[in-house]
C-alpha cells in the first residue's frame with residue numbers, strides 16, 4: 001500500500017469549466033507543502049478538488065493506495081482529509097464550544113483544541129459571530145482539527161489577520177506538523193511565511209504546476225518566484 005495522497009494527471013474545475021490542468025502531486029505523511037501562486041492561479045481549486053468540492057474531469061486521486069475520487073467531501077473528511085477554507089466557515093449562531101462539538105470525530109477532544117487555542121477556551125460561551133477575525137480563524141482551524149485530519153489543507157490562513165495573530169497561528173501550525181505524522185498543505189499568495197514553514201513548494205500558474213522544489217531554494221532565490229509566477233517575496 002502506498003502511504004499518503006497522490007494526484008495523477010488531474011484536470012478539474014467547476015461544472016463544465018476547466019481550471020486545473022494535468023496536475024501531478026504526491027504528499028507523504030509528515031510532508032509540509034507550500035502552494036504559491038497569484039490570484040486565480042488555481043490554488044483553492046486544487047484544495048477543493050482534493051476534498052471533492054470541485055469537479056474532477058480527468059485523472060485520479062488516491063489516498064493510501066485507494067482511489068477516492070468517487071467519494072463525497074464528508075467521506076473524504078472521515079478518511080483523514082481536513083480543509084480549513086479561505087471563507088472560515090463557522091456556525092455564527094452557535095457558541096465556540098458548540099461549533100467544536102458539532103464536528104467532533106474519533107478521539108479528538110475539546111481539551112486538545114483549547115490547549116492549542118487558549119483564547120477559544122476563554123471565548124467558549126460566545127457565539128461564533130461575536131468573535132474577531134483572528135478568533136474566527138482560530139475556530140475554523142480548531143473545527144477542522146476536531147475531525148482528526150491526517151492531511152491538513154490550509155487555504156490562505158493568514159489572510160487579513162494582524163501580524164501578532166499570524167505569528168500565533170504559525171506556531172500552532174508548527175505544533176500540528178511537529179510530530180511528523182500529519183502532513184500540511186499551506187496555500188498562500190504571500191509566499192514568505194508559507195515557504196519558511198514548508199519543506200517543499202509548488203508554484204502554480206493558470207491551473208498548472210510550473211515549478212516544484214525545496215522551499216528553502218525559493219527563499220534563497222526569490223528571482224525564481226518572479227520568473228515562474230511573477231510574484232515577489234515580502235518579509
Ligand SMILES: Nc1ncnc2c1ncn2[C@@H]1O[C@H](COP(=O)(O)OP(=O)(O)OP(=O)(O)O)[C@@H](O)[C@H]1O
Nearest residue numbers: 014017019037038039040041042043044045046189
Ligand atoms: N465556484 C467557481 N465556479 C467557477 N469558476 C470558479 C469558481 N471558483 C473559482 N473559479 C475560477 O477558477 C480560477 C481559479 O480560482 P482559484 O480560486 O482556485 O484561484 P486561487 O489561486 O485560489 O486564487 P485566490 O488567491 O484568489 O483565492 C479562477 O479563474 C476563478 O475565477
